[in-house]
Amino acid sequence: MRMTARALAIAFLVLGNGGRALADGDRTIKPDPAQDTAYTTAVQAIEAGRFAEAIPLLEGVVARDARNADAYNWLGYAVRRTGDPARAIPIYQKALDIDPKHRGAHEYVGEAYLLLGDVDKARQHLARLNALCLLPCSEYRDLKKAIETFEKTGQAPTAQR
DSSP: OHHHHHHHHHHHHHHHTTTOOBOTTTOOBOOOGGGOHHHHHHHHHHHTTOHHHHHHHHHHHHHHOTTOHHHHHHHHHHHHHTTOHHHHHHHHHHHHHHOTTOHHHHHHHHHHHHHTTOHHHHHHHHHHHHHHOSSOOHHHHHHHHHHHHHHHHSSOOSSOO
């Protein structure tokens, strides 16, 4: 009977929250980025290649929600894709400070380091991805390929997502 009540309480918390998971460590509910229209619009702009348009939208999102690792990751991505990898690195680091296991941020910050010619820092993030991915994940594969390209050509690939 106690187990059933506990299971019902957990189901109520999860379902009552639209299925959103609890944040790591602090047991608070993660905000749902899909419910933030600025976030959704910014991601759509990025997917359409309009990186500069996404930046102020995402800056607004992180101003309202300083614990949104995904928004920081997308903001770093948009900044990097507008040609400023050095400015993107501390933004990615904010995402990683919030969520040290954020695979996308590890991949993208590694690519930013490659654009700056720092293959050793990129390799550190590749090693972290290797530890995070139980099986080879796309973030690991993409960063590994970018590092290999850099080692062969001396240039980081620029058309990666």
